[in-house]
Amino acid sequence: MHIAMKKMVSLLLVLLGTLSCSQDFIDRKPISTVSTDVLYKTDKDFEDAVIGIYQPFHAQYLNFWQIGDLTADDTEQQHSAALDLVNINNFIISSSLGVLNSSWLNYYQAIFRANTVLSNIDQANAATIPRKDRHIGEAKFLRALAYFDLVRIFGDVPMISAPISAPEAAKKGRDKVSTVYDELIIKDLLDAESKLPEKYAGADVGRATKGAAKALLGKVYLTRKDFAKAEAKLKEVTTMGYALLPNYNDLWDYTKNEHHSEYIFDIEYIDGGLGLGSTFSNIFAPNLSPIINFFGLKGAGGQNGSPTEALFTLYEPSDKRKAISIAHVKDGLIDRNGNLIPMTPIDATSYTKKYMAALVNPNDSKANWKVIRYADVLLMYAEALNENGKTTEALTVLNQVRARAGVPALTGLSQSEARDKIYLERRLEMYLEGHRWFDLVRTGRALAVMQSQGMKAHMTVFPIPLSQIQVINNPAIFPQNPGYD
Template identity: 60%
Template sequence: MVVLVMLLTTACQKDFIEILPVDTVTVDLLYKTDKDYQDAVIGIYGIFQAQYANMYYFGDIRGDDVWDELVKGTAGAVDNFTLANDDGLLISTWRNYYKAITRANTLLERINTADAALVSNKNRHIGEAEFLRALAYFDLVRIFGDVPMVTKTLSIEDSYKTPREKVDKIYDEVIIKDLLDAESKLPEKYAGVDVGRATKGAARALLGKVYLTRKDFTKAEAKLQEVTTMGYALLPNWADLWDYTKNEHHSEYIYDIEYEQGLGTLGSIYTNRFTPKVTSMIAFYGIAGSVDDQNTPHQVLFDLFEAKDKRKDLTASRGYTDATGKFIPLLVSSNNMSAYTRKYIVKITTANDSPANWKVIRYADVLLMLAEAMNENGKTAQALPYLNQIRTRAGLDALPTDITQTELRNQIVLERRRELAFEGHRWFDLVRTGQALNVMQKYGMKPHHVVFPIPLAQIQLINNPAIFPQNPGYN
């Protein structure tokens, strides 16, 4: 394992960092058959299950639509822009992503010389590893800015010498390159137990988001337009997206972080994390284990919804409707948050064992991104129908055809907030569109907060500001 990912401090917070040795198992013995490579890819997916348990801190709590009402610990610090550079969230995030990258690098190196007769799904394994490496780097640069660009296994000595690399270079030489190759190698769909793996559509959709993030609207439009030809469709009933008695792999599904209830540690934590500490509500929903009062909908989010919007009550609620049809409001209390999202509420019999997936990218997101790209390309009239698909499903009136480019731009921002709340998009949308400081400075944001601090442990380990400086404003 490379030093970049294997940083561990002792539980008693001693002032040293233990550098773990390179793998104790001979790597060559692990990569022989097709199943060996399949298992290796599953190991990469597993890292994302752990990492995305915390994605809401970065994508939701950091933005304006969600807040940490009870102001506690890491969530409160993320919310009010006071997160310390030695916070455990940053350390685990850095370690998780580079662990995933290291596993992907190792697989990609070994599979190049693999016997095709023994590795029948060679292209698919390559495509999955590249997709996951691209996703890891996409998240890393959006969270931290410049980061080390590691595309091969490194010795411990080389790890100390690896600098932070410019974001643009990482986009050009890893993220986009990986996604283009993954797109060419991945299948359009899977069957049976393989459903949920990265597909050609997932690679295209993520690549479209990458282009949009870089403001390459021409390429974004072209790539997202390709996704619309692949058979995806909005579910007729928006609420079905959040009904966990139904199959999550539906027509709107493109790529989720997959969780499975009843299989030990493979369930998600979202149900427990996002439920208020209200005994009657916990009993009504049938939620086992303790709950954590996190991810409170802000009043500004409530104010976005029209009365007839079908997404309104499920996205953000101040209570629940009991078995008799009576609405039970949450009491304003210092012991529990006064509002919550119902997107991840489901009955669970074991704590932190929810079946709720994290939707990394779904078809509604693609339609909204395509509308944005087309509008920025001066194709306002052609972009409008894609936005109106989202509005119509939500029970809203279609926008008029004489809408201007500026008006449509604002409406797309509004629909992204209403459609994708609590799915980890708002903060990254604010940064991507250059609106973060304008919107968030009243909540404590300063210009340098567009990225998070590099974990202090990593700065101390490399101990060379010439190649590995802290982000400005965090020293």
């Protein structure tokens, strides 16, 4: 997707150049009236259209942490001026919340674009579209990812698998979660894994791969508690050549290539002054000059998404991930000469170090959002093995992740003890990577863990955005989620 973003910029620059240098565009058909026969003819036409499917995910995953992490127990909003984030943190959830509306629109924009590609490529001649299978695989992978996130966030949602008109859309009700999984997500991922390549070279590195489709499908099966299928699918991923990086810190060292042996699928951002980077380096940084200067940031720190005090206590003394992942402001920083830089918190008292990348411009970071990486696969595989009664095998897999972290291997645990250790390992390994909330929900622990923070029983899903309720304006076919009326 790194190259996808570059191509999108190139296309925009070409268009702007045409408009500024020539008058013949005045006599052309307006873009809004161009037929699909004109738009979808060549292999490159479809490649460009697939690139367009990736684009809404860039906007969506900038704020995915607000749902995947801020609602859970390892992340909190200490900076009180960000009222929406404080409300999310405290389960004051409104159907007019901005992140819910933008999430709905982003995902359905991606779905619309995927449906458009798939409807046009279906009858395309493979002889003239040599990468037809790859285009289909990418479109289906991205559509499945969008729907997977949608059902985990909102529950029942409209399942739309082909282009529809505005009047048809206005009458489309919500489909059951089970239907969306069975009739679209799983089928799309099975087809995607059969069509996508295992790897790419050169400029195409960063696109969805066969391994990404298998890994996401394994997560889908795990979410649905189909542990037998989850085990089988995740085992396939472990045979595809992926490997943990020896050094956990290398995952977060942005002077190095993010496409390494542990990489499976990221939402990819690029720096360079074009506004195509992520905001992570700024939004998670304390607004303190010593920290901003130390990490080579530009602009102000947002002071968002702080690690909770409880999280600090969970790491074992030898765990290398703690110092790499989280820090207290009051502990200061050790500069490159070994000197302590003392600091006093202004607002946020703790922060994550995972996304600190040197910047050319503010809010334009090269730090990607890791949707799936190999450690996630190993921990899911260990969980599936354990739930299938294979606890000894599960611990062997779990210990691969623990060994990299520098903590002792676990042996001789019961199934229940192993389950708790696997859950804990996911917290420590993947803090602030968008997993914790969904892990709590899918394992049935969300209410017990988060009730003290304000969660109520109905809050395992979020409200449908008010704007969508108002568009349909018919609770018989498009009701609000219970508890949010």
